[in-house]
Amino acid sequence: MKYALLVQGAPYSQQASHSALRFASALIARGHTLGTVFFYHDGVYNASRLATPPQDEPNLVEAWRRLHQEQGTSLLVCIAAALRRGIIDEREARRHGKEGHAVESPFELTGLGQLIDVHTTHDRLVTFSP
Amino acid sequence: MLLHILNRSPASSRVPFDALRAMGDNDRLLLLEDGVYGAVAPLAETFASIRGRIFVLKEDLVSRGLEHRQAETMELVDMQGFVALTEQATQTVSWY
Amino acid sequence: MLVMLRHSPHGSSWLREGLDVALVGAALGRKVHVLFLGDGVQALIAGQTSGPLGQKGTHPTLDMLEMYDIDTLLVDGESLAQRGLTIDDLQLPVSLVDAASLPRVLAEHSPIYSF
Numbered sequence: 001m002k003y004a005l006l007v008q009g010a011p012y013s014q015q016a017s018h019s020a021l022r023f024a025s026a027l028i029a030r031g032h033t034l035g036t037v038f039f040y041h042d043g044v045y046n047a048s049r050l051a052t053p054p055q056d057e058p059n060l061v062e063a064w065r066r067l068h069q070e071q072g073t074s075l076l077v078c079i080a081a082a083l084r085r086g087i088i089d090e091r092e093a094r095r096h097g098k099e100g101h102a103v104e105s106p107f108e109l110t111g112l113g114q115l116i117d118v119h120t121t122h123d124r125l126v127t128f129s130p
Numbered sequence: 131m132l133l134h135i136l137n138r139s140p141a142s143s144r145v146p147f148d149a150l151r152a153m154g155d156n157d158r159l160l161l162l163e164d165g166v167y168g169a170v171a172p173l174a175e176t177f178a179s180i181r182g183r184i185f186v187l188k189e190d191l192v193s194r195g196l197e198h199r200q201a202e203t204m205e206l207v208d209m210q211g212f213v214a215l216t217e218q219a220t221q222t223v224s225w226y
Numbered sequence: 227m228l229v230m231l232r233h234s235p236h237g238s239s240w241l242r243e244g245l246d247v248a249l250v251g252a253a254l255g256r257k258v259h260v261l262f263l264g265d266g267v268q269a270l271i272a273g274q275t276s277g278p279l280g281q282k283g284t285h286p287t288l289d290m291l292e293m294y295d296i297d298t299l300l301v302d303g304e305s306l307a308q309r310g311l312t313i314d315d316l317q318l319p320v321s322l323v324d325a326a327s328l329p330r331v332l333a334e335h336s337p338i339y340s341f
Contacts, residue, residue: 001217015137015163022189026209030217041243081243112250116227119337124216127224127340129137132332144308148232148264151304154329223230223338 001123002035003027006115010042011060012053014130017046021063023126024073034067035122036074038115039107042130044082047075047107068106079109132157133219137226139167140176149225153180160207160215162187166194174201187212227256228335231266235284236277241269244341245287252294259298260291261323261331267305272317288318300331 005024009016024034039046051061067073082103083092089103103109118125134153138145146168153159159180161169168176169186177184181203188206191197200206207215216222229248233240252258262270274285291299301320306312313322323331332338 003216019163022209023212027213027216030210030213032213041239080246112246113254115247116251116254116256119227124222125337126135126216126222129224129226132338145232145264148302148305151302151325152263152328152332154333157329221336221338223332224340225232226340 001032003032004036004118004122004125006038006127007043008041009130010045016128016130017060020128024067034071034073036118039077040081044077044085044087047077047087048102049104050102075107076110076114077107078112082109131219133215133222134159135222135224136161136165137163139164140173145225146176158183160185162190166190169200169204170196171201227251228259228261228338230261230263230340232264234265234268240341241284247339249294252296258296261300263302264305267301270316
């Protein structure tokens with residue numbers, strides 16, 4: 001089956017990202033595919049390339065990126081939720097006259113419509129919230 | 131059949147009670163994260179009405195020092211068991 | 227699709243962001259039903275205002291639902307009663323859901339979004 005995950009918890013504050021990443025490896029181990037991870041609410045902080053965790057803690061941003069590399073999973077970040085929390089990419093930084101940006105490929109800023117569409121393109125959606 | 135996923139304990143939240151009221155006769159409930167605190171007696175009695183349809187994520191129980199303390203009504207599942215529950219359900223509903 | 231709203235206004239953005247999902251769903255042509263449950267019923271109390279520092283409330287968004295053809299607003303009766311509220315305290319006309327019907331509401335909808 002093709003799965004999508006909705007992640008709504010901030011990394012290093014809530015367990016939601018850990019649970020979602022663990023669930024992601026388990027579903028892949030069972031022969032399913034992970035098509036999309038959609039980040040909403042405080043989940044958008046998972047997309048910050050500037051996160052700098054101590055070396056003895058898991059690098060969650062890197063773990064998401066690896067899912068994209070190994071599975072081709074789309075990492076979609078709700079643009080409305082992200083912008084107001086300072087999670088912007090280079091294009092939005094330019095557009096709003098800001099210096100620096102937090103979001104880089106393979107994470108993509110996108111509209112909420114993509115979350116609605118997930119149901120037509122995936123078999124299961126599982127939500128991980130704080 | 132729906133799989134309800136709960137990460138709140140009945141000791142600290144009313145959300146578990148809302149989830150129980152919304153569950154259909156065949157629906158299942160999985161406790162994970164802080165929800166696993168509800169797997170231990172006497173809190174586990176909260177879920178007496180759904181005996182046989184309640185599951186607990188083992189790794190969250192273990193990390194909290196509660197392994198082997200869960201009530202006998204609780205069925206333990208590992209992460210792959212969680213995935214299997216989502217395969218069997220038509221959809222999942224998360225309560226947080 | 228069913229959007230379950232279970233959080234109260236002002237204290238967090240769950241309600242606002244849940245409503246956004248309902249509005250976007252409707253804008254994309256989905257038939258959207260909204261279920262207010264738990265603290266979500268507080269969203270419907272008449273007489274809300276914006277918060278300090280210009281914090282936007284969600285009450286104006288509720289008034290917009292009808293414009294988006296979201297006209298099925300379901301409210302869990304038990305959640306109202308637990309909070310000392312009745313249907314007369316609410317800013318919009320709603321359909322009450324009783325204890326026996328609540329599981330049926332979930333069973334009859336797909337997809338379900340829970341906020």
